[in-house]
Amino acid sequence: MARGLRTISFLFALLHFGNLFSINVCESCPISSIEEALKVCSRGDTIQLASGVYKEHDLLIDKPLTIIGTDLPTIDGEEKGGVFRIEADSVCIQGLRIINVGVSFTSDHAAIRVYRSRDFIIEDVQLEKLFFGFLIEKSSHGTIRNNQIHGLAKSEYNSGNGIHLWYSKNIRIEDNLVEGVRDGIYLEFADSVWVINNASRNNLRYGLHFMFSNHSNYNNNVFENNGAGVAVMFSKFIKMNANVFKHNWGTASFGLLLKEINDLEVIDNLFEDNTIAISVEGANRVLYSGNILKGNGWAIKVRGACYSNLFIKNQFLNNSFDLSYNSRMNDNVFKKNYWSDYSGYDLDKDGIGDVPYRPVKLFSYIVNRTPEAIVLLRSLFIDIIDFSERVSPVFTPDELKDEQPLMRPL
Amino acid sequence: MHKVLKYSFYDLGRSRWSYIYFLFYLLLGSVLLFLNNDLAKAVITLMNVIIILVPLIGTIFGVMYYYNSLEFTELLLAQPIKRRNIFLGQYLGISISLSLSLFLGIGIPFLLYGIFKSTVVFDFIFLLISGVFLTFIFVALAFYLSLRNENKIKGFGYAVLLWLFMAVVYDGLFLMSLIIFEDYPLDRFSLIGTLLNPVDLSRTLILLKLDISALMGYTGAVFKNFLGTSLGMIISLFSLLLWVIVPVLAFLNRARTKDF
Numbered sequence: 001m002a003r004g005l006r007t008i009s010f011l012f013a014l015l016h017f018g019n020l021f022s023i024n025v026c027e028s029c030p031i032s033s034i035e036e037a038l039k040v041c042s043r044g045d046t047i048q049l050a051s052g053v054y055k056e057h058d059l060l061i062d063k064p065l066t067i068i069g070t071d072l073p074t075i076d077g078e079e080k081g082g083v084f085r086i087e088a089d090s091v092c093i094q095g096l097r098i099i100n101v102g103v104s105f106t107s108d109h110a111a112i113r114v115y116r117s118r119d120f121i122i123e124d125v126q127l128e129k130l131f132f133g134f135l136i137e138k139s140s141h142g143t144i145r146n147n148q149i150h151g152l153a154k155s156e157y158n159s160g161n162g163i164h165l166w167y168s169k170n171i172r173i174e175d176n177l178v179e180g181v182r183d184g185i186y187l188e189f190a191d192s193v194w195v196i197n198n199a200s201r202n203n204l205r206y207g208l209h210f211m212f213s214n215h216s217n218y219n220n221n222v223f224e225n226n227g228a229g230v231a232v233m234f235s236k237f238i239k240m241n242a243n244v245f246k247h248n249w250g251t252a253s254f255g256l257l258l259k260e261i262n263d264l265e266v267i268d269n270l271f272e273d274n275t276i277a278i279s280v281e282g283a284n285r286v287l288y289s290g291n292i293l294k295g296n297g298w299a300i301k302v303r304g305a306c307y308s309n310l311f312i313k314n315q316f317l318n319n320s321f322d323l324s325y326n327s328r329m330n331d332n333v334f335k336k337n338y339w340s341d342y343s344g345y346d347l348d349k350d351g352i353g354d355v356p357y358r359p360v361k362l363f364s365y366i367v368n369r370t371p372e373a374i375v376l377l378r379s380l381f382i383d384i385i386d387f388s389e390r391v392s393p394v395f396t397p398d399e400l401k402d403e404q405p406l407m408r409p410l
Numbered sequence: 411m412h413k414v415l416k417y418s419f420y421d422l423g424r425s426r427w428s429y430i431y432f433l434f435y436l437l438l439g440s441v442l443l444f445l446n447n448d449l450a451k452a453v454i455t456l457m458n459v460i461i462i463l464v465p466l467i468g469t470i471f472g473v474m475y476y477y478n479s480l481e482f483t484e485l486l487l488a489q490p491i492k493r494r495n496i497f498l499g500q501y502l503g504i505s506i507s508l509s510l511s512l513f514l515g516i517g518i519p520f521l522l523y524g525i526f527k528s529t530v531v532f533d534f535i536f537l538l539i540s541g542v543f544l545t546f547i548f549v550a551l552a553f554y555l556s557l558r559n560e561n562k563i564k565g566f567g568y569a570v571l572l573w574l575f576m577a578v579v580y581d582g583l584f585l586m587s588l589i590i591f592e593d594y595p596l597d598r599f600s601l602i603g604t605l606l607n608p609v610d611l612s613r614t615l616i617l618l619k620l621d622i623s624a625l626m627g628y629t630g631a632v633f634k635n636f637l638g639t640s641l642g643m644i645i646s647l648f649s650l651l652l653w654v655i656v657p658v659l660a661f662l663n664r665a666r667t668k669d670f
Contacts, residue, residue, distance in 0.1 A: 275625060297625040318451055320625060366589070372596040372633075373588050374625065375604050378454070379613060380462055381581035 026050030034059055034067075034075070041065055049073045049096065057081045057102070064090035069097075072126065077101045082109040082132075092121040101130040103158055110135035110160070114142065122147060132160035133181065140169040144176060151181035153204050162200070165190040165213075173198060184226065187213045196220055206231050207248075218243060229254035229274065236262040246272040255296065258283045266291060276301050277319070280309075289313050290410075298324050298364075307331040315409050316340060316359070320377065323359035323400075326368050330400040334359065338406040346407045357405040360396040362389035414486065414496050418503025422475075428511055431467060435515025443523045453533050456516065457616045460541045461609055465548040466573050468508060472552025473569045475504050477562050487670055497553070497665045501658065505549045509542045516541075536619045540612035543650045547608045548573070550657035557664045576609045584610075597633050605645070608653045615646045 023045055025037045034056050037047045043063045051071035057080045061067075065088075072095060077083045079102040084093065091114075098111040110132035114120055120142040127133050127149045134144055144163060153159035162178035165171060167189045176198045178184040184200030187193055187210035199222045200207035207223035208230040210216070218240040223230050229248035232238065238261065245255035255274035258264065261283040268290040271277035277296040280286070281303040291314045293299040299319040300311075309332040316322045317340045336352070344353035363382045366373050376382050389396060422428050438459060442452040476483075479500070486496050520534060552569050559565035584603050588596055604610045636642045 366585070370588050370592045370596070372600040373585060375600045375610070375614060376581055376585055377617060377625070378458060379581045379610065380458075381578050381585065383458075384578070 022046045022048055024048045024050065025054075027052045044090075057083055059084050061086045061088055061091055063088050066092040067094065067096070068092075069095035072097045074099060077109075077111070079103065079129075082111070082113050084112045086112065086114045086117050086120060089118040090120070091117060093123070093125060094121070095124045097126040097128070098130070099128045101127075101132070103131045103160075105158070108132050108135055108160065108164075110164075113137070114139050117142065121145070126150075127162075130160065130162075130181070132164055133162040133178070134164065135161075136163075136165045136168050136171065138167045140171070142168070142170075143172045143174070145172070146175045147177075149176070149178045149181060151179065151203075153181050156182055156204055159204060161186040161209075162203070165193065168193075172196070179203065183207075183209045184223075186210070187216070189213065191215050193217075194219075198222075199224070201225050203227065207245075208232075210235060214238070217241075222246075223248070223255075225249075226253075228252060229256060231257040231259070232261055232264070233257075233259040234261075236264075238263075239265045240267070240269060241265070242268045244270045244272070245274060245277065246270070248274040250275060254279045258286070261286065265289075270294070271296060271299070279303065280306050282306065284308055286310075287312075291315070293317065293319060293322075295319065297321065300324070302326070302332075309333070310335075312336055313406075313410065314338070317409070321361065321364040321367075324364040324368060325360050325397060325400065328397045330397045332400075334400070334402040336404050336406055337402050338409045339402065340409075342405045342407075344405065351407050353405040353407055356401040356403045358390050358393065358396065358401045360400055361386045362395055365395050412499070414491070414499025415503045415506075418475075418479075418500045419507055421479075422504060422507040427471070428507055431508065432511040432515045435512055436518060439516045439519035443519050449523070449528050449530050453530055453537060454620065457537055457613070457620075460512075460537060461544070461613050461616075462577055464512065464541050464544040465577060465609060468505075468545045468548030469552045469569045469573045470566075471504060471508060472549040473556050473566055475500070476553060476556040477565065484670055493665050494662055497662060498658075501549060501553055501661070505546045508545045508549065512541050512545065513538060533616070533619045536616055540615055540650075543654065544608060544612055546654045547650070547657065550654060550661060554657055554661035554664060557661055557668060576607055580607045581610065601633070601636055605649045608650060611646055611649055611653070615643070615650070618642060618646075 023031060023037050023041055025031050025034060025047060031037050034054055038059060038061060041047060044065060046066040046068060049067060049069040051073045053074045053076055055076045055078055057077040061084060074097045075083055077100045079100045081102045083098050083101060093112060101111050102109045111127045111130050111134065112122055113135045115137050117139040118141050120139060122134055122144045123146055125147045130149065130151055133149045136142065149162040159182040161183040162181040163173060163176065163185045165187045170192045171190065172194045173185060174196045178200045179202045182204045183206045184203045185195060185198065185208045190213045193213060193216040195218045197220045201224040203226045205227045206229065207226035211233045213235050215237045220242050222244045225247045230245060248255050253275045255271040255277040258280045259282060262285055264283065264286045266286065266288045271291065271293045272295055274296045276298040277293045277300065279301045282305040284307045286309045288311045293314065294317040296319045298321045299316050301324045304327055311334045313336050315338040322339060322341065339357050339359060342353060342357045344355040344357065346353055362385050442455055446452050483496065487493065516538065551572060555568045555572065556565040559568060588600060604614050
């Protein structure tokens with residue numbers, strides 16, 4: 001009996017499906033609010049949102065459906081709370097402008113909050129005046145594409161993150177622009193994430209922040225002028241290709257901060273004008289190749305517990321310090337890099353310098369011990385002691401050298 | 411004073427060394443710019459050269475000029491002219507002519523290169539300002555030392571020693587004390603240490619303009635407040651001015667009481 005009823009209701013649902021496949025919402029339509037539309041729609045429907053301003057918040061989406069905005073309708077949360085909350089699979093949100101998400105100190109209000117959802121798509125959405133942007137929890141196989149997030153965050157304690165993933169898997173984050181929030185893109189316990197072609201700039205804290213997120217790829221992103229740059233912590237099997245890290249210039253700014261990382265590939269990235277381009281702590285089996293490090297304060301700062309790392313074919317151009325090391329032990333290999341400070345010769349004309357290059361200057365060792373000594377940067381005396389240390393190393397690791405420095409930039 | 415200044419200035423204008431000095435900077439500036447093509451890097455290299463060479467040339471020119479024109483000076487002293495005017499005139503004559511050589515020598519190639527269209531124009535102007543300050547400071551110090559020493563060789567020796575101390579030895583001692591006292595908070599100490607040496611002072615001033623401020627601010631709040639704001643700039647410029655005024659007053663005082 002129950003089974004029969006269910007079949008009948010399913011058939012009705014199918015009929016419904018045919019009739020109401022698309023629900024139009026506009027100010028003068030029979031259905032003039034999204035809340036109403038969500039109530040009357042059924043699984044798999046499409047809600048067409050005409051342009052206009054909809055003052056609504058805390059909208060729960062608990063069945064698979066598609067919401068499409070035409071001509072960028074605005075949903076105004078009036079700072080009363082979150083706007084969308086998705087708790088169903090196969091939900092697609094497209095072409096909306098969401099503004100005025102409420103700030104709260106007890107709950108994480110988001111413009112779009114996705115909870116236990118599979119196959120969701122968030123596309124062409126613009127966010128302004130937000131707390132959290134997209135908050136994705138325990139979800140998988142989603143796509144966040146071509147969105148623009150413009151926050152006005154002033155201080156860390158009362159601002160949220162642009163794109164925030166928590167316990168999520170197989171997510172693609174593509175072609176987004178995030179600016180003016182706390183952390184541009186934040187991933188925690190998020191495995192197999194593709195972050196491609198995004199721009200994250202002018203954020204208060206990190207452009208990209210991820211922890212406990214393995215098997216992820218980061219390609220062609222631009223991280224610019226963020227409070228602390230990009231932090232990658234407690235993760236393994238990561239690939240970072242062709243990203244740009246620039247102008248992270250401040251007292252505690254990094255281009256890229258690596259902490260407790262294993263099996264990472266950093267290839268063909270550009271690091272320009274950062275206080276510290278790459279700060280590494282406890283990172284093992286990392287491959288750095290084809291990167292350009294240009295005009296940074298410290299190009300690479302190694303703080304310890306870093307083993308079996310390989311630096312090959314990178315270009316170090318005009319950095320104040322190419323490499324800073326705080327111990328005398330070295331298990332990392334440098335070869336075939338181009339160092340703009342290299343002053344050796346190449347008699348056999350094979351493009352590789354005949355004398356090894358020692359990237360750790362005595363002065364960088366001194367600055368590590370006595371940070372105040374930085375006031376002597378570029379002084380003649382420092383040049384003299386650097387030179388003598390280079391000739392016969394006493395303080396800096398003896399075996400830390402590039403045996404095959406390139407004569408010309410690649 | 412104006413007449414003495416004018417004579418000194420014209421005298422130096424006829425001197426070969428002014429032109430050599432001018433040509434040297436012209437060559438250096440041109441080579442750096444047209445072979446390097448990286449304006450920001452050229453400014454840094456130029457800074458290294460200016461900070462070392464300008465004090466050296468200023469010291470040696472100052473001492474040389476004083477001893478060479480001693481007879482003329484004694485002749486002037488026999489005239490009813492104030493001693494103060496004679497020596498101040500000579501001092502300004504030599505400082506201005508050296509500064510002019512520096513200004514033109516470096517300015518012309520940069521102007522040809524199109525400095526005013528570039529973003530480093532302010533760094534460059536700061537570089538020139540520090541160069542001029544260093545000239546004025548070290549010529550004054552040279553005058554003081556030569557006024558104190560009748561013996562040419564001694565005067566020369568002291569002057570070169572002074573340059574060596576300011577340019578190299580001071581930083582060595584500074585660094586050593588920083589390392590010895592590394593367990594103590596050193597930020598104030600290191601800032602004061604910088605102010606006490608005009609060479610360090612102008613280096614810091616240029617580096618601040620060159621955006622190294624964040625690199626330095628890395629060490630602590632005191633650094634950040636001092637170096638990251640215009641306060642640091644103002645104090646540094648003021649100290650440089652003090653570094654001109656004090657030696658000038660010292661050598662004028664020496665000249666007033668000296669028995670020729």
